[in-house]
Amino acid sequence: MTPSSRNQMKSCSNLSGKVRVIARIRGFRDHELASKSVIQVCKSSGSGPSEKVTLSFDDQTSSRKNEYEVDHCYHQNEDTALIFSMEIKPHISKVFDGESSTFIAFGARGTGKTYTIQGSKENVGLGMMVMDEILKMVEGGKHAVAVSIYEVFQDHVYDILDSKNPEVPVKSMLEFQNLYCMGSTSNKPKQKIAPELPRRSHKALMIHILACDKGGNPKCVGKMNFVDLADTIHAVTLASRLKSIKPSMTAKKQTNSSVPLSANKADSVVAARSAAKKGTNSRLPMSGKKTNAVLKERRNIFGDTDAEQANGFKKQANKPSNLVKSDIPNGDSAVVKEEKGSSDGALYSDVIDVASAIVPCDNIVKEDNNLLVNEGQSPPLSVRLKELSMNLQSLCSTPLPTSTPQVANTEIGNIIDAVEPKTPIVTHKMDFSNCPSGTFSKRSSGMKQSLVQDYLEFLNTASKEDLKGIWGIGEKRASYICELREESPQPFKNVKRMMKKVAGELFSN
Numbered sequence: 001m002t003p004s005s006r007n008q009m010k011s012c013s014n015l016s017g018k019v020r021v022i023a024r025i026r027g028f029r030d031h032e033l034a035s036k037s038v039i040q041v042c043k044s045s046g047s048g049p050s051e052k053v054t055l056s057f058d059d060q061t062s063s064r065k066n067e068y069e070v071d072h073c074y075h076q077n078e079d080t081a082l083i084f085s086m087e088i089k090p091h092i093s094k095v096f097d098g099e100s101s102t103f104i105a106f107g108a109r110g111t112g113k114t115y116t117i118q119g120s121k122e123n124v125g126l127g128m129m130v131m132d133e134i135l136k137m138v139e140g141g142k143h144a145v146a147v148s149i150y151e152v153f154q155d156h157v158y159d160i161l162d163s164k165n166p167e168v169p170v171k172s173m174l175e176f177q178n179l180y181c182m183g184s185t186s187n188k189p190k191q192k193i194a195p196e197l198p199r200r201s202h203k204a205l206m207i208h209i210l211a212c213d214k215g216g217n218p219k220c221v222g223k224m225n226f227v228d229l230a231d232t233i234h235a236v237t238l239a240s241r242l243k244s245i246k247p248s249m250t251a252k253k254q255t256n257s258s259v260p261l262s263a264n265k266a267d268s269v270v271a272a273r274s275a276a277k278k279g280t281n282s283r284l285p286m287s288g289k290k291t292n293a294v295l296k297e298r299r300n301i302f303g304d305t306d307a308e309q310a311n312g313f314k315k316q317a318n319k320p321s322n323l324v325k326s327d328i329p330n331g332d333s334a335v336v337k338e339e340k341g342s343s344d345g346a347l348y349s350d351v352i353d354v355a356s357a358i359v360p361c362d363n364i365v366k367e368d369n370n371l372l373v374n375e376g377q378s379p380p381l382s383v384r385l386k387e388l389s390m391n392l393q394s395l396c397s398t399p400l401p402t403s404t405p406q407v408a409n410t411e412i413g414n415i416i417d418a419v420e421p422k423t424p425i426v427t428h429k430m431d432f433s434n435c436p437s438g439t440f441s442k443r444s445s446g447m448k449q450s451l452v453q454d455y456l457e458f459l460n461t462a463s464k465e466d467l468k469g470i471w472g473i474g475e476k477r478a479s480y481i482c483e484l485r486e487e488s489p490q491p492f493k494n495v496k497r498m499m500k501k502v503a504g505e506l507f508s509n
């Protein structure tokens with residue numbers, strides 16, 4: 001994908017010549033129609049597999065216009081069965097010959113990735129269709145089928161089915177349905193993730209085709225992988241995110257054991273040990289025995305020294321935030337198909353190959369907080385927004401001698417109600433018979449609320465450069481605000497939403 005810049009054509013097709021990129025249009029929902037976005041699909045003059053399609057997204061609300069070139073586009077009246085027969089079915093027989101494939105559904109929230117791969121109650125997804133076809137092909141033959149289902153959250157890979165036996169044999173559609181539905185609704189990782197934090201995990205279904213070797217032991221001859229790549233990830237960032245999972249993958253391959261700790265936890269162990277050595281901190285986050293075990297394991301995995309580890313982890317800690325921009329905007333999703341031999345494809349299948357690494361996630365909440373942390377010197381956006389909310393709170397909690405309902409207490413929810421649009425921003429019929437202080441209060445209350453609205457409007461519409469002009473908003477914060485706008489054209493409709501969206505329960509205290 002070419003670097004993204006505004007109003008520039010992005011070619012999503014023919015990545016490394018080994019990837020086919022198709023788009024699927026699911027149509028606008030009612031609230032999306034209101035955003036005045038327009039999608040245009042133009043076919044090039046070629047036909048058949050060589051045809052190229054240009055998708056133009058014109059968001060009149062934000063004046064954004066983006067164009068993408070893809071290999072094919074499925075329209076909203078074309079169902080998943082058509083995608084299956086055109087894009088996936090031709091590859092099934094190749095898997096039996098050892099040619100693995102990976103299919104990635106990629107798009108912003110709500111664009112239809114789950115609908116396409118897992119399906120819904122009413123509509124069967126690609127996963128079920130493929131399994132149905134594969135089971136027919138293995139029936140009575142020399143092959144067998146097994147499945148694995150994984151969930152990737154940040155740098156952790158969770159085995160959803162059975163950590164002791166990552167490849168679970170499947171003999172019938174009923175068996176598969178039970179596993180797949182259980183896997184899809186599993187709350188194993190969810191339990192560990194703080195509810196107020198955005199949950200953006202990726203899911204992967206792997207279908208293994210097995211055949212017995214000469215010794216009668218089942219051996220994998222080929223795989224079909226289906227990845228639900230959640231969130232708004234730019235293709236370039238995608239590659240780096242996958243690379244960041246690589247240490248876990250390498251660990252799994254080299255030691256054939258689970259990775260004992262997340263990088264962050266090990267990082268803190270290394271940092272604490274180094275501090276202890278220097279005498280600046282005598283406390284280790286774990287017992288000395290466990291610390292040594294962790295470091296030993298990491299040495300086995302990475303073959304590095306403490307100092308190298310510290311550097312390596314430092315680099316990881318400084319890697320860009322997970323909150324990244326999508327190259328495929330709201331309203332469309334894409335299925336990317338990869339064939340054996342692609343360098344990128346190898347990376348993707350690696351992710352899944354080692355996905356049985358089970359990582360204790362007692363630290364995951366701490367790590368999730370990184371989502372809200374700005375890596376720069378300045379305080380994180382959440383802190384800045386909290387500051388802003390306190391200012392707004394103090395503005396709004398001033399008792400007003402107007403007809404506005406009095407705020408009974410200074411709970412933030414009540415304050416927000418007072419700033420909701422139902423409160424008149426400016427009183428047109430000013431009662432000048434009031435005493436001068438009354439008039440002044442009325443005017444100032446209108447002004448305060450107008451300021452609030454202006455600020456929200458500014459956050460919703462200002463260009464990145466203008467956002468950066470505000471004190472406390474730097475490159476990262478401005479990018480984050482722009483990303484929120486990608487998901488919804490007006491993310492900051494009112495103070496309540498702004499607080500919910502950006503800082504979760506931070507403001508509820």
Ligand SMILES: Nc1ncnc2c1ncn2[C@@H]1O[C@H](COP(=O)(O)OP(=O)(O)OP(=O)(O)O)[C@@H](O)[C@H]1O
Pocket residue numbers: 025026076107108109110111112113114115116120230231333
């Ligand atoms: N092609 C489609 N036709 C009809 N409805 C669709 C289509 N694609 C998606 N939908 C509907 O849109 C909604 C969101 O779809 P879905 O949950 O699959 O999105 P998603 O990309 O998986 O979102 P998330 O990233 O939040 O998991 C669902 O109600 C789904 O039924």
